[in-house]
C-alpha cells in the first residue's frame with residue numbers, strides 16, 4: 612500500500628494547456644477513479660504519475676520518495692517507480708504464452724527462474740487464470756486477456772497500480788461483472804489504485820473516491836455517494852446521472868430554498884450555486900427523481916406525452932411541457948391523456 616501526493620501539476624501538449632495545476636492525494640489502500648469527459652486530461656495525469664510523460668511543473672511524491680519535482684529538477688524514470696500499469700489495449704505479446712507474458716518483466720529484472728515460476732503461478736491463481744498458462748492471447752476471451760494484463764501489472768508486487776480504462780474493451784455484461792471482481796481483487800491485494808475511466812457508473816461502483824476532471828482541473832473530489840447526491844457545480848451535476856435541465860430565473864430565495872421560473876413553469880429547489888434573485892439559473896433533477904403525479908400541485912408541471920420507449924424493466928418517457936422537454940422513467944406505459952410531472956423540491960439542484 613502506498614500514499615501518493617500530486618501537487619500543482621501542469622502539462623502542455625501540442626500547444627494546449629492540458630493539466631492546469633492539478634492536485635490530489637491518494638490514501639493508503641484507497642481506490643481513486645479519475646473520471647471526466649474524453650479529452651479532460653485523465654490519461655495525461657495518469658502518465659505523469661507513471662513517469663511515461665513528464666509534467667512541465669509540479670510535484671509527485673509516493674510515500675517518502677519524490678518521483679517528480681519540477682523546481683528541484685527531480686525525475687525518477689518510469690521503470691524505477693515500481694508501479695503496476697494496465698492499459699485499455701491490453702498490449703499483450705501475441706506470440707508469447709500467458710506464462711511468458713506475465714513472466715517477461717520479471718525476466719528483465721533478472722529474477723531467478725524458479726522464483727519467476729512460483730510468482731507467476733501464484734498471480735495466475737489469484738486472478739483466476741490457473742490452467743491457462745500455456746495458452747496464447749488469441750486463445751483467450753476478452754475478459755481473460757484483461758486478466759492477463761492485470762496479472763502482468765501485479766506480479767511485481769507494486770505499491771500502487773495505475774489502470775487506464777481497464778474494462779472498456781469488455782462487452783457490457785462482462786464489464787459489470789468485472790467491476791465487482793476488480794474492486795475485490797485490489798482490496799484483497801491491499802494495494803492502492805488509480806483508475807481512469809470516462810464511465811461514471813464504473814467510477815461509482817469501483818472507487819472509494821472520485822476525482823472529477825474537466826479541462827485539466829479537478830472539478831470535484833468526493834466519495835461516489837457525495838458526488839452523485841451533492842454535486843458542487845453544474846458541470847458535476849450534469850456529468851453524473853441522466854438529468855432534466857431547466858433554464859430559468861431565480862424568482863425567490865429563502866435560505867437554501869429557491870424558486871426558479873421560466874416560460875410557463877415554476878419550481879422550488881435547492882440553491883447550490885451563488886445566484887441571487889433575478890439571476891439566470893440552471894436547475895437539474897435526476898431522471899429517477901422525476902415522477903408522474905395524479906393531478907396538479909406544487910412543484911408539478913402539466914405535460915403532454917410525446918414518446919414512450921420500452922426498456923424492459925421500465926419505460927423511458929419524453930414529455931412536452933410548454934417550453935420544456937422532460938424525460939422520466941415509468942414502471943408502466945403512461946396513458947394518452949394530460950399528465951402532471953412532479954419534481955421533489957429537495958431533488959432539484961439550482962446553479
Ligand SMILES: Nc1ncnc2c1ncn2[C@@H]1O[C@H](COP(=O)(O)OP(=O)(O)O)[C@@H](O)[C@H]1O
Pocket residue numbers: 624625626629647648649650651652653654655656
Ligand atoms: N501527444 C499529444 N500532443 C498533443 N495533444 C495531446 C497529446 N496527447 C493528448 N493530447 C490532448 O490532450 C487532451 C487530453 O488528453 P487525454 O489526457 O488523453 O484525455 P482523456 O484521457 O481524459 O480522454 C486531449 O485534448 C488530447 O487531444
Ligand SMILES: [Mg+2]
Pocket residue numbers: 653654655807
Ligand atoms: Mg484517456
